[in-house]
Amino acid sequence: MMNALLTSVRRPRLIVFLIALAGVAGGCQSKPAAPPVSADAWAVVNGREITRDDVERSFRRNLQAPQPPSEEETAAAKLEMLDQLVVQDLLLARARELKIELPDTELDAAYVEARKDIPDESFKQELARRNLTAADMREGLRRDMIVQK
Secondary structure, three states: OHHHHHHHHHHHHHHHHHHHHHHHHHHHHHOOOOOOOOOOEEEEEOOEEEEHHHHHHHHHHHOOOOOOOOHHHHHHHHHHHHHHHHHHHHHHHHHHHOOOOOOHHHHHHHHHHHHOOOOHHHHHHHHHHHOOOHHHHHHHHHHHHHHHO
């Protein structure tokens, strides 16, 4: 009688254990391992790394202060920039899903409009001061415009 009682108590536990084990094993098999992340990555959004260089470049592109900010202000601004880049990457992924595109002619017109009151030499000096290229500025503008769409 005691054996029958122990068997009837153990059987449900065994069944629950086997179901849980099957669920864990099935869950492990259904998810592929995430690719390794580089040491320079500050975040990963949909498999794309946002690196220190991405944050630095975006920070320099958007820098508005005539004099350099303090260390605390710089750190806070870079963290905010990282947050903005994460949101921007999510929105760009959604734009790709919706097949939202930006024609080169539209980007060219916006780039010319943004530079219209800035003499070429002043623009080049400002790019050099920020350690940026014209391609960096165009890429930032392209991303911003797609997100706005």
